[in-house]
Amino acid sequence: MxxxxxxxxxxxxxxxxxxxxxxxxxxxxxxxxxxxxxxxPQEILTRLKEVADEDYHQYSITCGAVNTRKALSDKMLHFSGVYYDPSSEVTVTCGSTEAMMASMMSVTDPGDKVVIFSPFYENYGADTILCGATPIYVPLVPPTFNFDANVLEEAFKQGPKALILCNPSNPCGKVFSKEELETIAFLAKKYDVYVITDEVYEHIIYAPHKHTYLSSLPGMRERTICCSSLSKTYSITGWRLGYTMAPVEISDHIRKVHDFLTVGAAAPLQETIITALRFPDxxxxxxxxxxxxxxxxxxxxxxxxxxxxxxxxxxxxxxxxxxxxxxxxxxxxxxxxxxxxxxxxxxxxxxxxxxxxxxxxxxxxxxxxxxxxxxxxxxxxxxxxxx
Structure with a gap:
């Protein structure tokens, strides 16, 4: 054979x-x-029981149910101050795993390079290989897991197409400071690089640290793909609900890849999660x-x-x-x-x-x-x- x-x-x-x-x-x-x-949370479980008796058992719109995308957009605007048009810039995926893969496939071609901070969540290396791209690793140095800006710039000088940013970081729990993010943003703009963010743990932060959305920094909305998941925030890892938010030109590509990867996320769960997306602060x-x-x-x-x-x-x-x-x-x-x-x-x-x-x-x-x-x-x- x-x-x-x-x-x-x-x-x-x-x-x-x-x-x-x-x-x-x-x-x-x-x-x-x-x-x-x-x-x-009990409110989610109660709504799930109700949805079981409602008409949400067939395909949803491939890019995500209209009201789910609207609720995601509203939540993002509330916490980050950045607006994404739910009709054209928000895509519901089968977990953040698919969100990252669809984003990588939309941005990179075989032979491209991608910057990844190390240590890193294991999927990033595999995603890069599956896309035919080459990873460039930049160390986060223990025990503080800070990076050297000069080392990062040397990576950018190698001509990468994108950088993957996990913030807060799995596995080390690093929260990138606003100053560190401004350094990343400066280099991304200087070298014309996309940034794919994994912000799954955006709401699990320990005082006095704060989460800054990279897309909220000047000049970064147009070159940032925000990937996230609802798994950790609402304790529903088995539901496999994630999403991307990106400018319409990028989202058009993500949606095409997403369509042929998974068709779409589970319709009953998309309807159910709206309850959580509207939780108060x-x-x-x-x-x-x-x-x-x-x-x-x-x-x-x-x-x-x-x-x-x-x-x-x-x-x-x-x-x-x-x-x-x-x-x-x-x-x-x-x-x-x-x-x-x-x-x-x-x-x-x-x-x-x-x-x-x-x-x-x-x-x-x-x-x-x-x-x-x-x-x-x-x-x-x-x-x-x-x-």
Whole structure:
């Protein structure tokens, strides 16, 4: 038989999802794949039951239901001050995963270059390869995960077509400051580069840090594609609802790609989520407070166990330094921790372009009792895993 496509040979399966399978195999607490173990807000569940008896069971408009796009546009305007025309500049996708892929395929051609900050969410590298583009990695340097503006400009000098910006960042929880974003914006305009933003965690920010939408900076709306998801903000990761917002010329391309990738997102869920998109500001304040509390609970627990970690400014992930355990390979550590300790994490090397084996990533989007149980199991980690 003829050879299969070469594309998929250049990346592995998702390490994050692989760790979920290992977690199930060993019956460990899954702090690897970032989904909550608690329900969405009751208002959403109530509306979902109502929609089941209404007429939303056939195809919606491919680019998204009219009222869903309107609600998304209104929310974006409220929080960012940037208006996107729901009729021509907003596209509903099957999660932010498809939003990123459709955006990449709309902007890049085979042979183009794309700048990616490292560490990075694993999909970005695969998306670039699937588009036939070449990634240029710019390091975010631990422990603060700041970047060197000169190194970034050297990347821009290589002639990239686009830059991917995850803000707040998965896996390190970095929140890019307004000054850092202004540096990125300056270089994007200077070198005529598109910026594809992944802003899934826009509402999970820890004081005193603030989220700045890149498209709100002068001259950036026309060259920014905003990608996001409703999964994390409303605790509905299984619904697979995402979206893009971009100028009409770019959105025209995104919509064509989206149409042939997935046709469209689930119509009943699009109707249901409008309820959440119209939540008052108090919902987002409570969300931020709740995740701040969970962060403090889990990180103070790590501190009490004498385990080193970074201090995330946003999102709901933390990188734990495993240097003291004597492992040469963080994947071996993550496997042993799932099997022997009963807690699953993601080996940090899956997020870094650099040769980095010091970290594993936990997420803390779990019930308090789940986090407490995980910390209790981890109280034996030094005895069970130290070499």
């Amino acid at each position: 003829k050879n299969l496509s070469d594309r998929s040979s250049y990346f592995t399966d998702s390490v994050i999802r692989r760790m979920t399978r290992i977690s199930i195999e060993h019956g460990s607490i899954n702090l690897s794949q970032g989904y909550p173990d608690f329900n969405p 108090s919902y987002y304040e409570v969300l931020q407070n709740e995740y701040t509390r969970k962060k403090n609970l889990f990180l103070s627990g790590l501190d009490n166990l004498g385990l080193k970690h970074n201090d995330p400014k946003g999102a709901y992930y933390v990188l734990m330094d495993i240097s003291e355990f004597g492992y040469d390979n963080d994947s071996d550590f993550a496997y042993d921790m799932s099997k022997k300790v009963g807690v699953a994490a993601v080996p940090g090397s899956s997020f870094f372009r650099e040769d980095e084996n010091r970290y594993v990533r936990f997420h803390f989007a779990k019930k308090d009792e789940t986090l407490i149980k995980a910390l209790d199991r981890m109280s034996s980690i030094k005895r069970l895993l130290a070499k």
